[in-house]
Amino acid sequence: MRNSTKxxxxxxxxxxxxxLYLFYGLNGSFDYALPRRGIKVIAMVLTGVAIAYSxxxxxxxxxxxxxTPSIMGLDSLYLLLQTVLIFFLGSSHITxxxxxxxxxxxxxxxxxxxxxxxxxxFKRGGQPIYFLLxxxxxxxxxxxxxxxxxxxxxxxNEFLRVQDKMFASFNNVSGELVWWALGIVVLTxxxxxxxxxxxxxxxLGRDTAINLGVSYDRVVKTMLVISAVLISVSTALVGPITFxxxxxxxxxxxxxxxYKHKVLIAGASVMxxxxxxxxxxxxxxxxxxxxxxxxxxxxxxxVYFIYxxxxxxxxx
Amino acid sequence: xxxxxxxxxxxxxKAVVEKVNVNIHRGKITSFIGPNGAGKSTLLSMVxxxxxxxxxxxxxxxxxxxxxxxxxxxxxxxxxxxxxxMNVRLTIxxxxxxxxxxYSRGKLNAEDIRxxxxxxxxxxxxxxxxxxMDELSGGQRQRAFIAxxxxxxxxxxxxxxxLNNLDMKHSVQIMKILRRLVDDLGKTVVxxxxxxxxxxxxxxxxxxxxxxxxxxxxxxxxxxxxxxxKQIYDMDIPIKRMNNCNICVYFNS
Numbered sequence: 001m002r003n004s005t006k007x008x009x010x011x012x013x014x015x016x017x018x019x020l021y022l023f024y025g026l027n028g029s030f031d032y033a034l035p036r037r038g039i040k041v042i043a044m045v046l047t048g049v050a051i052a053y054s055x056x057x058x059x060x061x062x063x064x065x066x067x068t069p070s071i072m073g074l075d076s077l078y079l080l081l082q083t084v085l086i087f088f089l090g091s092s093h094i095t096x097x098x099x100x101x102x103x104x105x106x107x108x109x110x111x112x113x114x115x116x117x118x119x120x121x122f123k124r125g126g127q128p129i130y131f132l133l134x135x136x137x138x139x140x141x142x143x144x145x146x147x148x149x150x151x152x153x154x155x156x157n158e159f160l161r162v163q164d165k166m167f168a169s170f171n172n173v174s175g176e177l178v179w180w181a182l183g184i185v186v187l188t189x190x191x192x193x194x195x196x197x198x199x200x201x202x203x204l205g206r207d208t209a210i211n212l213g214v215s216y217d218r219v220v221k222t223m224l225v226i227s228a229v230l231i232s233v234s235t236a237l238v239g240p241i242t243f244x245x246x247x248x249x250x251x252x253x254x255x256x257x258x259y260k261h262k263v264l265i266a267g268a269s270v271m272x273x274x275x276x277x278x279x280x281x282x283x284x285x286x287x288x289x290x291x292x293x294x295x296x297x298x299x300x301x302x303v304y305f306i307y308x309x310x311x312x313x314x315x316x
Numbered sequence: 317x318x319x320x321x322x323x324x325x326x327x328x329x330k331a332v333v334e335k336v337n338v339n340i341h342r343g344k345i346t347s348f349i350g351p352n353g354a355g356k357s358t359l360l361s362m363v364x365x366x367x368x369x370x371x372x373x374x375x376x377x378x379x380x381x382x383x384x385x386x387x388x389x390x391x392x393x394x395x396x397x398x399x400x401x402m403n404v405r406l407t408i409x410x411x412x413x414x415x416x417x418x419y420s421r422g423k424l425n426a427e428d429i430r431x432x433x434x435x436x437x438x439x440x441x442x443x444x445x446x447x448x449m450d451e452l453s454g455g456q457r458q459r460a461f462i463a464x465x466x467x468x469x470x471x472x473x474x475x476x477x478x479l480n481n482l483d484m485k486h487s488v489q490i491m492k493i494l495r496r497l498v499d500d501l502g503k504t505v506v507x508x509x510x511x512x513x514x515x516x517x518x519x520x521x522x523x524x525x526x527x528x529x530x531x532x533x534x535x536x537x538x539x540x541x542x543x544x545x546k547q548i549y550d551m552d553i554p555i556k557r558m559n560n561c562n563i564c565v566y567f568n569s
Contacts, residue, residue, distance in 0.1 A: 063403050197422035201414060203403040207366050212468070213390030213418040259404040 003256055003263055010270045017278040018045075024285065035175075041277060043173040043237060046181050048248075048272030050234040053188070054227035055245030056252065056265050060199050061220050062129055065253065066308055068245045069227045071133055072117070073140030074110045075240035078232075080143040081109050082165040087150045091161040099174045106236035114228035118221065129220070168239035168294040170280055181233045188226045195219050199261040241294055243301045248272045250308060317342055318363060318393075318472060318506075323372035325358055332358045334528040335372070342471070345498050345505045347515035349539075350525035351549060356508045357398070357476050359525065363506075364395035364474050376472065390418040394470040396461055398477045402449065408460045409445040412436055415467030435467040439493065455486035462490065466497070473497065475507045479514065487511075491518045516540045517561045524548045540564065 022037050058069040085095050085102075095101050117139075121132050151162055198214045210216050234241065245268075252268035279293050318340040325333040333355040340346050348356040361367035363374050365381050374381040376393055412435055416428040424432070436442050439459045449457060458478060465473055475494075479487040495518055497503045509515045515522055515536070522539040524532035531548055532539050539545075540562045545553045553566045 060403070063401070065403070197417075200422060201417055204411075204414065205401045205403070207395070207397045208414075210366055210386070211364070211390060211395045212414060213387035215386045257405070259406060259410070 003258060006255065007263070007267065007270070010267065010274065014270050014273045014277070017274055017281060021277050021281045024281070039173060039175045039178055040170050040280070042178050042182070044170055044276040044280060045273050046178065046185055047168075047170075047234045047238050047241065048276045049269040050181075050185050050188075050230040051241065051245040052248045052252070052268035052272045053185075053192075053265050054230035054234075055249040056261065056268050057192070057199065057223045058227045059249055060203050060261065061223050062133065063203075063205070065250060066246065066305070066312065067133070068243060069231045070240070070243065071140070072114065072136040072228065072231075073143060074114065074228060074231045075235050076140040076143035076147070077110055077113050078106055078235045078240060079166060080147045081106060083147045083150045083154075083162050086158050086162050087154050091158050096161065099177060103174075103177050103180070103236045107232045110232035110235065111229055114225070114232070118224055132224075165239060167292055168241035168297075169292060170238055170276075173238060177237060181237050184229065184233050188230055191222065192226050195222060196261045196265070199223070200259050203259055239294070241297065244272070244275070244297050246308075247297075247301050247304050248275065250304070317377065318504075319375040319378075320359070320363060321373050321375070323359065323362055323369050323374065325355075325362060325367065326370050331528050333362065333369075336525075336528075336530055338523055338530060338533060340472075340504065340506055341521065342504050343498060343502055344520035345494060345507065345518060346521045346523060347519040347536075348506070348508045348523050348525060349510075349512055349515050349548070350531075353527075354525040355528040356525050360395070360474055360476050360506065360508055361397075364393060365389065366395060366397070387418055390468065390470070392470050393472040393474065394465045394468045395474040396465050396476065396478060398480050406449050407446050408436065408441050408449065408452075408463070411449060411460055412441075412445075412463045412467050415464040415469075418468065431469060432467050435463045438466055439463040454481050455483070455489070458482060458486070458490065459493075462493065470503075472504045472506065475505065477508050477510060479509065479511065487514065494518070512540070512545070512564050512566070516564060537562070 018041055021041055022034065026033055054069050059065050059067060082096075085093065089095060091097075095105060117132070117135065121135065151159060154162065198209075198219045201209045201212050201214050202216070202219065204212075206216055248268045248271045249264075251271055252264050255271075256263050256267050258264065275297070276293070279296060283289065283291060283293050283296065320336055320338040320340075323333060323336045324331060336355075336359060338359075348360065350356055358367065362369045363381075365374075365386075376384075376389070381389065409432070412432050413424060413428075415435065416424055416432060420428050433442070436445055439462060441456075441459060441463055444452075444456070449460060452460065462475075462478065465475075473494075478490055482490065491514055494505050494507065498505055498520075507519070509519075519536050521534065522532070522536050523530060524539060524544070526548055532544050540555060542553055542555055545551065545555075545564065549566075551566060553564045556563050556565055
C-alpha cells in the first residue's frame with residue numbers, strides 16, 4: 001500500500017471520528033451543544049498535532065525512539081507552577097480561576113525555562129543534547145519532588161484542585177484559548193517547515209548530516225525551541241499528556257516505514273487526532289465519563305512502551 | 317589544495333593535535349598514518365568541520381572553512397567517518413540519494429538520479445539497490461556509504477579508516493576504487509589508515525602523525541623506509557620489495 005493511500009485512509013477515519021463526536025446524539029441542539037463540542041474537537045486536534053509534531057522532532061534530534069519531550073521537565077514545571085500557585089495564593093486566586101491568566105503564565109514560564117536551559121547548555125559548546133536530557137531529568141525530578149512535598153502539606157480541599165491539573169482533560173477547555181493555541185501551533189509549522197528536509201538527513205546521525213551540508217547546530221536549536229513551545233502550549237491547554245506522543249510517533253514509524261519527516265509528522269498527527277477524538281468519544285458515550293481519557297492513554301501507552309523496550313532489546 | 321595552518325585541538329590541557337601544518341595536494345591519495353592516539357581522526361574531523369579547532373585554520377582552495385556556508389562546503393569536501401550510526405531503515409538507493417542533498421535539498425531531479433545511479437554502478441551496487449542497509453555485510457555497507465560520498469560529487473573526499481573491520485578482499489576492493497576515483501575522475505582522496513602496507517601500495521603521499529604532531533610528510537617512497545618508520549612507530553621494520561611494491565614486514569620485528 002502506498003503511503004499516500006495510507007494517509008487518505010487515516011484522514012477519513014479522523015474525519016469520521018470528528019463527525020461522530022460532533023453530531024452523535026446531538027438531538028437537534030445545534031445552538032448549545034454543537035459549539036461546545038466544536039471547541040473540544042479543535043482542542044483535541046491541536047493537542048494531538050502539537051504532541052505528535054514535537055515528539056517526532058524531538059526523537060529525531062536525540063536519535064532515540066523511546067524518549068518524549070517530557071524528559072526536558074516541562075510538564076513537571078507546569079505541575080509545580082500550579083501547585084505553588086494553589087499552595088501560596090489559594091485556589092480562588094485570579095491566577096487559577098482565570099484561565100487566560102493561567103494559560104499565559106504557564107506557557108511563558110515553560111518557554112522561559114526551556115530557553116534558559118538551552119542558552120546555558122549551548123554556551124558550553126560541544127554536543128549538548130545528552131547533557132540536556134540529563135539536566136532535564138534531574139530538574140524534572142526536582143520539580144516533581146517539590147510539588148509532591150507541597151501537595152502533602154496542602155489543605156485537602158485545595159489538593160483536589162491540584163489533582164484536577166495533574167491529568168489532562170478536554171472537558172473544561174476555554175474557547176478563546178483554543179484560538180491562541182491554534183495561532184502558536186500554526187506559527188511553529190511555518191518556522192519549522194523548511195527544516196523538515198534537514199530533519200530527514202539528521203536521522204543519519206550528526207556527522208553525516210554535517211557532511212551533507214546541514215547546519216546541524218542551527219537546526220537542532222530551532223527544533224528544540226519548537227518542541228518546547230508545542231509542549232508548553234498543549235500542556236497549558238489541557239494538562240500533561242506528553243506520554244501520548246511516544247505511541248503515535250512510533251506507530252507512525254511502523255506504519256509509514258519512511259524517513260521523510262513531512263510524512264511522519266503528518267501521519268503521527270492524524271493518528272493522534274483519531275486516538276484523542278475517538279478515545280474521548282468512547283469515554284463520553286461508552287464509559288459515560290466513569291474514567292478519563294488520560295487514564296486510558298497512560299494504560300495503553302504503558303503497555304506499548306513495554307512492547308517497544310522488549311523489541312529494541314531484541315534487535316540490539 | 318587543502319592547507320592546514322597551525323591547527324590545534326585540546327581536551328582539557330592535553331593537546332590531541334598540536335600546531336599541525338599540512339598541505340594536501342590535488343589529484344593525489346594522501347594517507348594519514350601513525351600509532352593509536354596520534355590525532356589522525358581528530359585532524360581529519362577538524363579539516364572537515366565536524367569538530368571545531370581550538371587554534372589555527374583550514375583553507376580549501378584558498379577559502380576559509382569556517383567562512384564558507386555549510387551547504388557550499390558540502391559541495392566541495394565530503395567526509396566519511398568510521399562508524400555510521402543510523403536511526404532509520406534505508407535501502408542502498410535511498411542512502412546514496414542522500415548524497416545529492418547539498419544540491420537538491422531532498423527533491424531529486426533527473427540529473428541527480430542519473431548521478432546516484434552512476435555512483436551505485438561505480439561501486440557495483442546496482443543489482444542490490446533495493447536491499448536494506450541493516451541486512452548488508454560490512455563490506456557492502458561500506459561500499460554503499462562510499463557510493464553516497466561519490467554521489468555527493470566533491471573534489472575532496474576524506475575517509476576515516478574506511479578499511480576498519482573489512483577482510484582483505486574487501487579492503488583491496490575499496491582501495492582500488494579509491495585509486496580509480498583519483499586516476500579516472502581527478503578526485504583528491506585523504507584517508508586515515510592503520511595498515512601501513514595499504515598506505516605504501518596505494519597512496520601518493522603519506523603524512524605521519526605522532527602525539528598530535530606531524531613527524532613525516534612526503535612522497536610515499538620517502539616515508540616507507542626503515543629509518544622513517546622507526547621514528548613514527550618506535551619499531552624496527554624491515555622493508556621488502558615485492559611486485560614493485562614496498563612491503564613492511566612488521567609482524568615479527
